[in-house]
Amino acid sequence: MTLPAAFVRELEAALAPEALIREPEQLRTYECDGLTGYRSVPALVVLPGSTEQVRDVLRSCHQHGTPFVARGAGTGLSGGALPVAGGIVVSLARMNRILELDLESARATVQPGVTNLAVTQAVAADGFYYAPDPSSQQVCTIGGNVAENSGGAHCLKNGFTANHVTGLTVVLPDGEVVRLGGKGWDAPGYDLLGAFVGSEGTLGIATEITLRLLRRPEAVKTLLAGFDSTDAAGTAVSDVIGAGILPAAIEMMDRLTLEAVEAAVHAGYPDVEAILLVELDGFSSQVADDLEAVLAVCRTRNAREIRVAESEAERALLWKGRKSAFAAMGRVSRDYYVQDGVVPRTKLPEVLRRIAKLGREHGLRVGNVFHAGDGNLHPLVLYDRRRPGEPERAEEVAQAILRACVDAGGSITGEHGVGVDKACSMPLMFAPADLEAMGRLRRAFDPAGLANPGKLFPTPRLCGEVPGPYRAHPLEEAGLAERF
């Protein structure tokens, strides 16, 4: 679809020539994000360098009724940055400066294109860190984290992106610039900042982001426990939580994943049905007391093997297998579908059994490697796209898993977002009146519906289409990113 000539002229006036991308082969770089089953080539990509340029771009979009999709590093797993037909992509890649480090306030203010890890790297020498740690943290951007309310393995204790953003400069879809929050909490008025985080690019574009920094904990302890069943491991998770201990992370891997990981990185994991990786941090004697309590739970649940990392090197080795799990799965299976769902922690054993049964019924293997502490499942449905019918069966299993999560009282997504991938699954969780109420917030910010249209909300047009299966993202294939 061609863009109005006047619109393009306005963009040319607002931006430097190199900040406009219009060559077809270059545009193709932007045709998808980490969810590669969906592709759509944008009409134009702009790379603004400042809040003012974003404002100018969105003003023109507003004037000409052109939809826009904001994009960070493109590592999202729900198609949130999928371009829309006849629209432009606003890449925030050039807005990659850390604007201010105010350590006295324990705040960092950054542009949206700064990577997640760069924030921690900038303050590590002073003993601070930025807590949310999505697995793609080396490449994913803070702007994308804000859009998706990103989590990570260590969000069990400290919460998600929404719990760490205190201020935002947002360019609204009509080009107006608003400053929400600041360095302190409790700004007067509605918590528009809180509502914006996790809105998946549908309410505007954040151009300056103020983050809370945490003090690095004095002590960290990591332990691995092997179990004879995922049931026992899952029960141990809710025992730990029920015992009043809040670890920094509790991760689970099942046998299929363990085999893949051992073949790939030789982490030295035991030969068991499931392992838990538990990390505790905080004040040293509190960590020591909590460690004893976790060990007691593991013994009660008949853990076969328990290892406590005695050095930073041992700790890194325990995590290495976990962090390479998704990539390792590629050795076991040509293709796999990554699901993202949440269940109450006490329902983990039951839902894991149901997932195994679903796999058996469909003749497919399902591996589980996930954030057990907060009940966030990431089942990997293995298949081979060359075998007729397998991609469709994998899709069926993945959908059935989502229904199992909702039936258990959980959620259709814990951290990957709704995007285009799960828009049609929203009615599993929300009634029409619920979605209509969300639509009111959308209209207040974006009455013309220009910001990332077709995402998050189920629409008849969208929900008539069949979602495509998962394929490796180019970044992942190049070894630059992992997903977990």
Add this chain to the structure above:
Amino acid sequence: MPSVSSPASAEEAAALLAEAGEAGTRVSIERAGGDLVLSTARLDRLLAHAWGDLTATAQAGLRLSELNAALAERGQTFALDPPGDPTLGACIAGNLSGPRRHRYGTARDLVLGATVVLADGTVASSGGTVVKNVAGYDLGKLLCGSRGTLGLIVRASLRLHPLPAVARTLVVELDGSEHARRLVRALGHSPLVPSAVDLLWPEALLVLFEGSERAVDEQLRAASALLGGGEGGDWEAVAVRQLSSRGRRLFAPGDLRPVLEGLPSAVVRPSAGVAYVPEPVEEALDEAVRRLNERVRHEFDPERILVA
């Protein structure tokens, strides 16, 4: 004379609001101001306590003291601790919080999902009952601080925390704003993990430690060695002063000293950047943000049925 209604369910509340909308009756929630006053007095039940999941779902009219008494049977608590024993709904609508926000956050961090009856009688839920969930807009956050202008909150699902085995407090007498700043900074750069750090300005710094007996004991001693002072402190005095405050001052945490210099008396939470002060303070919104707030209110209540 305004009439008062106490609906016992979301459906009853929806019918009342729909009726008010048709009649053009102005409605206020839990306070005078409207022709009809909606009370949550009969929406006062704890609906579920999933103690193994550290979550609970309760109706909005339940008082925190009653909620916490029930949760304590399983050794758990809802960590929000504003003074004065408000209802859950008031905590959310008024964005109320207390000293322990330093560690546990505020309503926006602890509310997992909420059900609200909008001005036109629509009953809408968002969020969920699990601790991790990014499906859809988080309208629960929007309700935090909405002061009854977006709808009647009827229930909320909550993130809980274990009751600590031990809780003890260090109190340090203050000697001016520079002293206060130095203490807060030293604490912030130490390995100590307090649950609350409050200035009962200008008299004292109070630091709360929670956890295992050994860890609390060690932290209390380390804190005393670092900051001076000794065990003691009166959190009730903090609660009374916060409750009697009529205004707030918001500041960047790093600006603690200049803020203190202008304050005769206050409760100050340095890490949050909020000071509760005796006199009312006008909290003006930037013009663009004010307009956006208005647009949100207009979408949720175009007829202005709900009065603040």
